[in-house]
Amino acid sequence: MSVPPTPMRQMALDIGFAPVPTLVNFVGAGNEAAVEHLRLWTNNPLRSPVPTFLWGESGSGKTHLLRAVREALREQGGRVGWLDAATLDPTEFDDQWDAVLLDDCHLYTAPQQAAAFNWFVNAQSPAHGPSRWVLAAATCPPADLRVREDLRTRLGWGHVFQLQALSETERRSVLRRAADDRGVFLSDEVMDFMLRRFSRDLSSLMMLLDQLDTYALRTQRAITIPLIKSMLENE
16 A cells, blocks of 8 residues: 655745845735834834734734834834744843834743833833834734733734735735746746745745745756755755
C-alpha cells in the first residue's frame, strides 16, 4: 500500500529581505480611514496624544502599519518604545521616546502586560514631559482583550479602527500586479500553490515573490511549482 506524501507545512519564508513597511506600500482595501489617520499623525509635528488602537484578523496588516509608523518616526529623528509578544524582557519606559507602539496585545504575558501598562501610564503622564502617542494592535477589539483590566480600559479609550483583511480575489490581484511589475509570469497553478501552502498575509507573500524572482533569475528557470520546491530544498 502506498503511503500518501506528507503535505508541505504552511510557512512564511524567513529568507531574503522583505521591503521596509511604509504607509505608502500598505495595500488594504477598506482600511483607508485608518491609514489616513496614521498618515496625518506621523506627518504632524503637533501630534495629538490621544491613543489609537488597531484590530483585525491575522493578515489584515496590523504589524505592517505599526512598523510603518515606527520607520516614519525614525526617519524624522524620533525614538519609539516597541513591545510585541516576542519581547521577552521589556525595558523600562524611556523619557526620550516620542511614541509607544504595542503590537500583539492579545498575546501578552503577565510581565508584558505590566510593562505595557507602565509604558502607557508614563507616556500619558505630565511627570514625564509632553504626553506621547500610544499606538496598539490586537486581533480583537479592546473590550474583548483578555488582559488586566487597567490596561484593557486604557487601550480602548482613544481612536479605534477595525482593519479588513484582503479577500482572496484582492490577494491574487496584488500578487499579479507585483509579478507583472517584475516582469514575472505567475500561472494560476503557481498562484494557487502559493496561497494554499504558505502564509497568506500580504507581507509574507511579497517576500516569497521577491525570493522566487531572485531564485528564478539565478537558475535561469521560469517560476513553477517544481522551482518553488527546489528553492525550499536548496536555500
